[in-house]
Amino acid sequence: MTGGPAEVKLVSNAMANATRRKIMAMLVESGQTQEEVSKSVGPSMLDYHLQLLAQANLIEVKDGNIVLTDFGKNFMESKAEKPTETRKSLAETKPIEITEVRQLLPCIADVTKFRIIARVSPPIGSPLKLLEPLFPRARYSEKIGALIIQKGNILITIYATGNVTMTMIKSEEEAKEVLGYLKSTINGAIASGITPVPREKVKVDHSEIYQYLPQTDCRVCGEQSCYSFAIRLVGRETSIDKCTPLLDAKYTANLEHLRAIMEYL
Ligand code: SF4
Structure with missing residues (x-):
């Protein structure tokens, strides 16, 4: 593997799918049979x-057995978390207070709902990512x-600098209830001093993306329909900016949710 643009593209296409990432994660522990992977x-x-994984030189399949190639092993090692380092970081984090709901503004998308701005004190800083x-x-x-946290229709954004925004409240x-949930969940992890174990990436499918698109099939994005656009977005073959009607x-709120969902891809 030379690491040229064509190879990089093969690897990023291979790893752009939750099922393939799961297969790779399974193989880090040990080789698997095709039957085990299928189960x-x-x-x-x-x-x-x-x-696709074999084309990207990440795995080798031989006689029904699947193993990581050397390149695949190096690739997965480069993506692995460093547990000792991360545990230390969270152990040094102080418990938080969510001091106040500083602003309660009507949501632009739905005036019956609110947009909240609150403040976490002290700011969590870089350990936020470990949560x-x-x-x-x-x-x-x-x-x-x-x-960025999704809780039903509510979208919560906690910034490392301490600001918290919530939409569709x-x-x-309800704002106080959600903030209470955030505080107790985060403080529980801080009190234990143990960094939560990284988990498999959240799976996003095109139907979830589709529900936040305008669903007018106007074709401004160059696709035949919003549904096709959603499929291409999941495959990373287009970008959310192409749907300019979303700027209305x-x-x-739809755009905000879509941007949050895109973070999972
Ligand atoms: S531009 Fe947006 S609204 Fe129009 S078809 Fe594409 S995804 Fe749908």
């Missing part, structure tokens, strides 16, 4: 997934330095 990830399109596995649906974004009581104020 774990399901038989659907298994040959296709294995073919991602605490929440069933959460992703740390390096780009904005924030942990029904009332101040009435889709503000």
Whole structure:
């Protein structure tokens, strides 16, 4: 493997799918038979997934046995978390208070709901990223330095600098309830001093993306329909910016949710 653009593309395509990432994670421990892999990830399109991983030189399939290649082993090592380092970081983190709900503004997308701005004190800083596995649906974004959490329709963004925003909140009581949940979950992990174990990436499928698109099939993005656009987004063959109708104020919350979901891809 030379690491040229064509090879890099093969690897990134191979790893752009949750099933293939799961297969790779299984193989880190030890080689597996095709039957074992099939039991774990399901038989659907298994040959296709294995073919893409083999084309990227990440795995070798021989006589029904699957193993990582040397390149695949190096690749997975480069992606592994460093447990000793991360545990130390969380052990030094102080318990938080969520001091106040500083602003309660109507949501642009739905005026019956609110957008909340609150504050975490002290700011969590860089260990924030270690808290991602605490929440069933959460992703740390390096780009904005924030942990983005989805809780039903509510989208919570906790910034390393201490600000917290929440959208689609029904009332101040609900805001307090959600903030209480955040505080107790985060403080529970800090009190134990143990960094949550990183977990498999959250699986996103095109139907979840589709529900937040305008669903007008206007074709501005160059696709035949919103549904095709959603499929291409999951395959990383297009970008969310191509759907310019989403810039309309009435889709503000949809765009925010889509950007959060895209972090999981
Ligand atoms: S531009 Fe947006 S609304 Fe129009 S078809 Fe594409 S995804 Fe759908």
